[in-house]
Amino acid sequence: MPGLDPGSVVSAALDGLALVLAWPNILYPIAGTLLAMCVAVLPGISGATLMAIVIPLTFHWDTLQILLLFGALVGGATFMGSTTAILFNIPGTGPNAATLLDGYPMARQGRARTALACSALSSALGSTVGVFLLILLIPAVVVLGPRMGPPEYLMLSLWGLVCIVTVIRASVVKGLVMAGFGLLISLVGLDPMTAETRYTLGTIYLQDGVGLIPVFVGVFAIAEIIDLLATGRRTVSGETDVAALGGTTAEGVRAVFRHFGVFLRSSLIGTGIGVVPGVGGTVAGFVAYGEAARVAGKDGRFGEGDIRGVIAPEAANDAKDGGSLLPALAFGVPASAGTALLLVALQIHGVTPGGDLMTNDLDLVFVLIWSLFISNWLSSLLGLSLVGPLARLSVVRVSRLVPPILALSVIGAFAYRGRVTDVWLAFGFGAAGYAARRYGWPRIPFIIAIVLGPLFEVNLGLSLRLHELGRIDLWTRPSILLVGVLIALSVAVPRLPRRRGERS
Amino acid sequence: MRRREALGRIGRAALAAGVLGVVPARGHARPDVCDALGAAPIRWLVGWSPGGGYDTYSRLLEPVLERELEREVVVENAPGAAGLIAARRISGARPDGHTLGILNGTGLLITPLSNPSFSFDIASDFTILARIARQDQVLFLGRGTGIATIEELVERTRGGQLVLGGTGFGTVNLLLAATLEDLFGMRVEQVLGFAGSSEVIHAVRQGWVDGGVISEEGIFRDATVVPLLRFSPQAAGDSELSAIPRLEGSAGLIATRPELFVDPRRARVDAEALASVTSVGRLLAGPPGLPSDLEACLIGAVARVLGDPGFVTAAGRLGRGLQPTSPEAVARDLASAIAARPRFEAAIRRALTRQRG
Numbered sequence: 001m002p003g004l005d006p007g008s009v010v011s012a013a014l015d016g017l018a019l020v021l022a023w024p025n026i027l028y029p030i031a032g033t034l035l036a037m038c039v040a041v042l043p044g045i046s047g048a049t050l051m052a053i054v055i056p057l058t059f060h061w062d063t064l065q066i067l068l069l070f071g072a073l074v075g076g077a078t079f080m081g082s083t084t085a086i087l088f089n090i091p092g093t094g095p096n097a098a099t100l101l102d103g104y105p106m107a108r109q110g111r112a113r114t115a116l117a118c119s120a121l122s123s124a125l126g127s128t129v130g131v132f133l134l135i136l137l138i139p140a141v142v143v144l145g146p147r148m149g150p151p152e153y154l155m156l157s158l159w160g161l162v163c164i165v166t167v168i169r170a171s172v173v174k175g176l177v178m179a180g181f182g183l184l185i186s187l188v189g190l191d192p193m194t195a196e197t198r199y200t201l202g203t204i205y206l207q208d209g210v211g212l213i214p215v216f217v218g219v220f221a222i223a224e225i226i227d228l229l230a231t232g233r234r235t236v237s238g239e240t241d242v243a244a245l246g247g248t249t250a251e252g253v254r255a256v257f258r259h260f261g262v263f264l265r266s267s268l269i270g271t272g273i274g275v276v277p278g279v280g281g282t283v284a285g286f287v288a289y290g291e292a293a294r295v296a297g298k299d300g301r302f303g304e305g306d307i308r309g310v311i312a313p314e315a316a317n318d319a320k321d322g323g324s325l326l327p328a329l330a331f332g333v334p335a336s337a338g339t340a341l342l343l344v345a346l347q348i349h350g351v352t353p354g355g356d357l358m359t360n361d362l363d364l365v366f367v368l369i370w371s372l373f374i375s376n377w378l379s380s381l382l383g384l385s386l387v388g389p390l391a392r393l394s395v396v397r398v399s400r401l402v403p404p405i406l407a408l409s410v411i412g413a414f415a416y417r418g419r420v421t422d423v424w425l426a427f428g429f430g431a432a433g434y435a436a437r438r439y440g441w442p443r444i445p446f447i448i449a450i451v452l453g454p455l456f457e458v459n460l461g462l463s464l465r466l467h468e469l470g471r472i473d474l475w476t477r478p479s480i481l482l483v484g485v486l487i488a489l490s491v492a493v494p495r496l497p498r499r500r501g502e503r504s
Numbered sequence: 505m506r507r508r509e510a511l512g513r514i515g516r517a518a519l520a521a522g523v524l525g526v527v528p529a530r531g532h533a534r535p536d537v538c539d540a541l542g543a544a545p546i547r548w549l550v551g552w553s554p555g556g557g558y559d560t561y562s563r564l565l566e567p568v569l570e571r572e573l574e575r576e577v578v579v580e581n582a583p584g585a586a587g588l589i590a591a592r593r594i595s596g597a598r599p600d601g602h603t604l605g606i607l608n609g610t611g612l613l614i615t616p617l618s619n620p621s622f623s624f625d626i627a628s629d630f631t632i633l634a635r636i637a638r639q640d641q642v643l644f645l646g647r648g649t650g651i652a653t654i655e656e657l658v659e660r661t662r663g664g665q666l667v668l669g670g671t672g673f674g675t676v677n678l679l680l681a682a683t684l685e686d687l688f689g690m691r692v693e694q695v696l697g698f699a700g701s702s703e704v705i706h707a708v709r710q711g712w713v714d715g716g717v718i719s720e721e722g723i724f725r726d727a728t729v730v731p732l733l734r735f736s737p738q739a740a741g742d743s744e745l746s747a748i749p750r751l752e753g754s755a756g757l758i759a760t761r762p763e764l765f766v767d768p769r770r771a772r773v774d775a776e777a778l779a780s781v782t783s784v785g786r787l788l789a790g791p792p793g794l795p796s797d798l799e800a801c802l803i804g805a806v807a808r809v810l811g812d813p814g815f816v817t818a819a820g821r822l823g824r825g826l827q828p829t830s831p832e833a834v835a836r837d838l839a840s841a842i843a844a845r846p847r848f849e850a851a852i853r854r855a856l857t858r859q860r861g
Contacts, residue, residue, distance in 0.1 A: 149712060193697040194859050197619070204588050419582065419589075458697050465695050469667055471712045 009138045009362065016366025020374065025068055032072025033375040037382065051342070063351055067364060070342045071371025074321065082119045082314060083383065087112060087236070087393050088405045090221040090412055095317045097216045097451070098285035101444055102302060102309025104220070109305050110237040110245045112391040117252025118307055119314045120383040122263060125256065126315030127376035129267035130274065130322040131369055137275075138326070150462035151474055155483035156273070157456035160287040160448065162487050175445045178436070182449025185210050186457070193461040205421050212282070213416035214426040215450060219443055221409045222430025227437060228398045236401065237394040245395065249387045255307045262292050262308045263315050270316030274323025286451050288316030303444050318376050322369045329365050330358045342368075538573055538805065540798035541601045545576035549594055549605030551587030557719075558587070558606050558786065560822055561636055565788075568815045572805040586611055595629045599793040601802055609784035609834075610639055610676050613841055617852045618678065627838055630789040631799055633806045635829035635837075638785035640745050641680050643733040645715035646708040654732045654749055654757065658764045661690035669704040669713035670696045676782065677717040679848050680735055682855035683774060687751075689766040696859055705729065733757070736782050745825075751775040777844035783837050785827070803831060 019025060051073050058066050081096035086103035099119060106115040161179075188199045189209030200206040228236070239245055256263055266288035273284040292312035293302040302309045328339040351357065357365065393401070413426035436443050466472040474480060546569075550562045562579045570577045582590040587608050597603030609626060616623035626632070651657050657666070668681045678694065685692045695713050698704045704716045709728050717735075734750040750756045752775035762768035788806055790799075809815060810828035819826050829837075 147710065149707070149710060194856060204592055207588065208583075458699075462695065462697050465697075466712055469665075469693055469695070471667060471695075 012362035013366045015363040020370040028068035029072040029371040029374045032069045033378045067368045071368040072375035086115045089224040098289040098313035105305035111247030112394040114247030114252040116387045117249040120380040122311045122314035123318040124380035126267045127318035130271045130319035150459040152479045154459035157452045160452045179445035179449040182446040183453045186453025192458040214413040214422040217413045218426035218429025219433035223433030226434040266312040266315040267319040270319030271323045274320035284316045284320040285313035288312040538801040548579045549590040551590030568809045597791040604790045607787045609787040631794045632831040633788040639719045641735040644731045665691045667713045669707045669716045680717045682851040777847045780840045780844045
């Protein structure tokens, strides 16, 4: 890949922005965003599904039109997924899952408005940081990004797993046991290296492993439904009058600036993970969440409605988006189903990802990035304007709320892979999630371990195999040393003894 | 630029069409079209996620098949276990013509060699409607290896080592890579576990592995990789693939350069068996036991779809090769492929044993 000089990158970025803002081009990201937002309300149905439907309609389109529309489809779905996570404990998509860890507890405390507003602004600002960092760093990223390989992914997942320890508040032993269960569940299916079956009970269904969305839906949404019914709680927030709700939109907006360090760090993590080829938004959200919890230490109440637990994953998710387009367009390595479909759509029109695109048509790359950026802002602004009406859902009586939440949960679990068995799996994990909640076994380490387990396992295997064959030297890679230092610092910061001191 | 000027002309009309097009059209049954087929929509199962080759073929087929059958066709992605989940659903569906789909015939044939618990008898577990394309499997290396021809590869690696990347689940690729060892006498080390072919290509570019075996035509327009050897008996209509040296046949390497092979006689038999196995290809199928009139109607409709000029053009634009083949011809290929399969048991076992350490 030839080098790029910063001047030409800035010039291409401005050309791309001018193209997006030109009439009627701007209509495409707007329409795409609205379309994606409508679809994203249904959990499990992602922007990728929408793209797959739209692709056959774009055969006669111009390349620019495709970039404008698909940029919006990649970005428009994220915020709406966060709203269901905050209000109903249902993640719209995998990348929204980390948001519910503290977003929903905030809704239960009557602070849905704060959580929704904070989520919207964190998303929009995170996207802004991601895009501007990308403009600044694109020449370096184009050179360094592709050098990130299995060892770096391994260290990244290890960092995330180390962060698990920091989100455990109740009992370190219980937390580690739950993390262990999460890792065990992540092992179900075919061994990614050898194709041997593990814990599949002789079924084809489990060959593919345990689906993330059914687990999320079960452990959080269905467990919550059971809890709402078992405890006889009147509404999610406990209030029946919207006037009695605490929290405001302004409070959510201010929180982002009050915790600007968390926001900035999470945006940087998101951007960094975005430019690493092949790592998705779910990982970005959880790694940023874990790091925010680690830094907060004893001052944090993560998992119990800490607003930083909303800021971190939301900022990271959207900061990642711009960066994640880069490996797809520059090296042809998609980070998600959405970017994979984008590549398909571009190839229909003879646009091949690679060096030529990055050097000769960089303005088109920025058309995509700006379209996604506009989509992120538009969905966030629409979200902010809807905070009031959406927050009213937290004062709707449980008896009226449970049927639609249950329906959304079932749809979400089913739509993920189109399998009825996933719905039963969600109910199974729902019962387990309720029991864990009831008896004080933390669910967050379990979830983080399930998300990061496969990334850890496959990259451990690949790294060791490549090292064994002499293709990668694990001991001399600077990026490994860098992440290793980060992990060492994470472990070295003496927080656990202080927690034990607190409990005693 | 042309593409920017064109935008103004198309504008909102295209957007509106796109938005409206998301809503699937309802099919209306016409009495003279497939009488035996009910009016309900047809579920078309794809065993992989949106965006891949199987999904692309299916989404191109969908509107044309809808028009042919005058029924709504709903493409449903049921990814998992290298397509086995969708295959099982197709095989187990009621034989009423309302559940059809696309299968990786070669993959289904090879799976029992690495995973004996999960196997299908393609001939009896499905009703084959057609083959849409063979799978063009090509060995490629990174340009950074400095190897540009199969002759150079043999010269530089015989007695040495070749490191190939793979996904781990693509047993066809695993089979082909493992067979190279017997053909050319180099030790083939496989690094399995990459998420997809894009990741394998990325690893090749970075020099983490030397190359891989892949079936995607688009890769050969990439200047950073060099296609060396084609395993398929004939390319699926892509002239770029036709230019790549092939293994068997009168113009194949075994006939023209026998000195490259460890044992040319054995290589010939291996190559024919490989060609036979890979020729099964991508199949369009339904459940077993379809009533004969319904089966004939569906086979006819699928054949017309595969010859539809609009479909052929769209597939060509996407670089998706087409080799429409009748169910009878597929049955003949299947019989010879099943007979050839045991020949590769040892190679697969050796590759997996080495991988498992």
